Amino acid sequence: MLRSIRSYSTHVDLKTTLQNAIPAKRELYQYVKKNLANKEIGQLTAGGTIGGMRGYKSLLWEASVVDPNEGIRFHGYTIQECQKFLPKAKDEINDPKSEFLPESMFWFLLTGNKPSQDQINEFSNELALKAGLPDYLNKILDSLPSSLHPMTQLSIAISALNNDSKFAKAYASGIPKNDYWEYTFEDSINLIAKLPAIVGKIYSNTYHNGEKLGELNLNKDWSYNLSSLLGLTSNDSLNLNKLNQDQSKDVVNLVRLYCALHGDHEGGNVSAHTTHLVGSALSDPFLSYSAGVQGLAGPLHGLAAQEVVRFIVEMNSNLQNDISNSTKIEEYLWGLLNSKRVIPGYGHGVLRKPDPRFEAMLQFGLKRSNEFANDELFHLVKNLSEIAPGVLKKHGKTKNPYPNVDSSSGVLFYHYGIKELLFFTVIFGASRSIGPLSQLIWDRVLGLPIERPKSVDLKTLAQ
Template sequence: MSTLKEVLRQKIEEHRPRTVRLLKEYGDVSLGEVTIAQAIGGARGIKCLVTDISYLDPYEGIRFRGKTIPETFEALPKVPGSDYPYVEGFWYMLLTGEVPTMEQTLEVVEDWKKRSTLPQYVKDVINALPEDSHPMVMFSSGILAMQRESVFAANYKAGKFNKMTCWEDMFEDANNLMAKLAPLGAYIYNKKYRNNEQIDPDPNLDMGGNFAHMIGQCDEYKDVARMYFILHSDHESGNVSAHTTHLVASALSDCYYAYSAGINGLAGPLHGLANEEVLRWTQNFMEKLGGEVPTKEQLEQALWDTLNSGQVIPGYGHAVLRKTDPRYTSQREYCLKTEGLKDYPLFKLVSMIFEVAPKVLQEHGKAKNPWPNVDAQSGVIQWYYGVTQYDFYTVLFG
């Protein structure tokens, strides 16, 4: 048994009595009232989920297992020669709540390599789809196609379901799926945007590094992938995609059904497509300004013109946050320390909007949160490295 699975087993056994006691002694405690507006408005603000993985503080931003984003990046074992952690080590932390050692991290790295081969039938499914299919359709279809390999579903069908041990089947399915997501995403990217020129994985690389390698990217982009996958991993489990996976899995659907459903929710314009829309707006905004980085005075007037015309400033505001999204800050810091990127005109415009927009939005008075969210930055980094296919950005999120 792997170290991760054994540690998780201990955590689950320790946690169960707490849950039993909570239900027995406090099961009738009310968590608050629900208004008609909340019911009609998609359950916004209703306390109806239990999660230990992350917590979204309005003023600190996301905490993963109690750690802020800077604390998370600092604590996790780093890929040699990189400032960024292994995604596999982050997976260990999300599941257990413990920061893994380098040895424990590398055990997950090696385990995922063994599980990462993308079956030929998955490629056949993707190849059978119309050429103009959205990459998220391909991504969701590829995930769903692998359901035939579900350990959870097979054992349930065989009459081996046990509610005390079924987490082990879900654990196997989840690791099998996570290990194949990067190869699946890379296969789709190469098929749609690189004339189907597929690149075999490098057995010496981690998940993030291998994704960059398999889509023909430079070494710098390996850190972009590691950073991006961690920053977009979870956001209190209550957003559309995360909530959908919980809901579908509650019917004892296996993780292939559940994750595919979550990916479908992620594809919506009000969720995962937001980063694409922000980048389009920023590029169009720059074009209206003559294609040059404006002065702060010119930018301020342009932002006022945008608001006065009834439009919004995409990438600014958040349903919960009341400060700059730390996921935005992490990406901004990456840009500022990366030669070439820090002087990239599109980034300079995004950076100037960050300096000017909050003041304008505060004076405008209608935005509850005048600060940037994660989407205000992420598309610019992708564009700089040549990942200029808007449609693919949500696959990166997934």
Template structure:
């Protein structure tokens, strides 16, 4: 009798495609051009990631820029800080409606989001507590799908109805994530079950910290840095894996809950939203194996062993370094790093923060030496986000979920755009390279 291992060996043999065939048929693997740029598959007005220019056919690195509806995210962050307010709700409004809100519009929108955080009656008990999951992202996806059954008009794809659904989902994500985490802690970690009602009269960052802390207490600085992380993760262009998944599924004329769930399941992957978890694992490995965190020689030598695939997970990757679009710098990483420095001082973690800074500085030269490559390497936002969440006392299993709480704003904006301006189901081509075979009768098969 064949074992599962035997079947996997058969599948591996019959599913293998010679890598040379991709070049032969001019297939853009990963929808990437030969120079690493993305294949242009759509148009958007929502977000723009600017990391290089093409000069006489060559890719030239530049300082990275991120734009929400044409507005530099650095300006969004700077003005919110200057006025002493939180910025995530303003970013959501901008992404969803395409323009900055007036003061009255922002106040009304913030109140709308706050008053929509509560889940439908009995939803928390029936859907979350009675069917907990070890993985919060898994529970988030299942909860969003279940909300279909609680919706008054789930299949109506008019812009008005989809907008209502989107705003409700944006508001409810923090509550779903917090309750899913509390259920996981209770049923799988055997800890006390502590559930708080979501606060309406506060920002999303404040509401999230209140929901996941037993005493509901937090400092203004803690709320500010979480708000910053939410602003920076809210949108990243139409081509990132999860947002493209939302466009793809939305183009098939499916419901909002199915489309947003596709984004969640994409973001869950370690090559996408789960990347900062890999960073945290790598950093724990570095801290354990490097005695002097201030030694450039010792830290650089260990980074070299990681790059050679001789340390940590054997992948040969320094997680949190490099990006598909940003070449010289990731603006999100810089903004988060600057705020992280302030929080690290408050939390007494400057020594660990300085280790992060040293790795950021040493990686490009170590990469150049080990890989013999001139490719530009910049630190991306994942490198610092996990450390920030750690300083906030947020457990690692919530890292990707916090990303989802933010990115659902971008997903919803892109779903609206697909409904309004798409019009055609997205259907790229795959060339079949399997040779034609005759059918063999059962009695002659070997």
């Protein structure tokens, strides 16, 4: 049974819902600050300090926690629970294959309250109304060489929107600290709203000579517009990959699921932590999240999905399409491990059990058995998830031998026609905005200070 969730009137908008939640959170923050400042919540070690601070509980993050054994929880709720109570697209409410919306997840992460269907319908419309790009940004993106990495283009575009930052302008004019959050909120909503158009523009310029691939639809949700602007909907001549109506509907739901699940993963990951760190200097949301995107572009963070697809394609070729032969699969994996290579898509910095996000993405394909019946890459991913953990356990050098979300997500996009592997991370960049920006608003609500830990040298650690 789902735990009770606070819910306000269906006529209350997101900002008012947030305002209603602020007093209690500020009171709790002040209580902790005044009464529990000396409470110990962990132990620092030399190994932790030189090992990337892994496991240090030193960052306030409100919306999600990654439990080593249970995986991600959003305000205490599992993925499966969120799938049950978070609203879907208004025209797919009763469709069992329809996924909940990223904007539903943003509302929930930001406020801790379950949004109503009416509230999300209105919020989706607000995002669509604010989705258009200013002329100066279109000119900037059109001026960039198509050879420039798409993640670099994404970071440039987000930074450039600083030109319109309400927070930056208000701060320059001199506003009370208690009002910082309102301008941060407005900037964050504007940024999230414009990401589908930014992503679509980058995809068009980089891979399709600037050809118009889709249209913004003011009556559709955020993920639908993102899919449309990538040419993935069945809109007559704009249908880039010639998807039929059912496939188009499925790929929109894939984008919804992917973006909702990738939106937040507690605060310690590079993109989230970087956004928080830069924001702690009172940089506006555009500059803060642009920095987070640059962290996401690193091969140890956001580029994992593309590496998995490369690996699966190569493995399928080496197996000569004999994807159900467990003996051949095991031999192939041992060959990798014995040559000091890793199995892409396996292992996790925190998790010690299978990643529930992987299971949710895998189930997306399994629910569409007819669509994926002849997709050898998808079925190889499934078979690999049943065989690789045993091999890695025998190998004995991996703390978590189970598949993470990257094992499945890239192959699903590949199936529907996004075969430009570098671009997977750009879609990730759109989705990851949801969590760090919701936390950035809370950073300003609570008046968190600039982040400035003390450093230490090796000589001191060695004493």
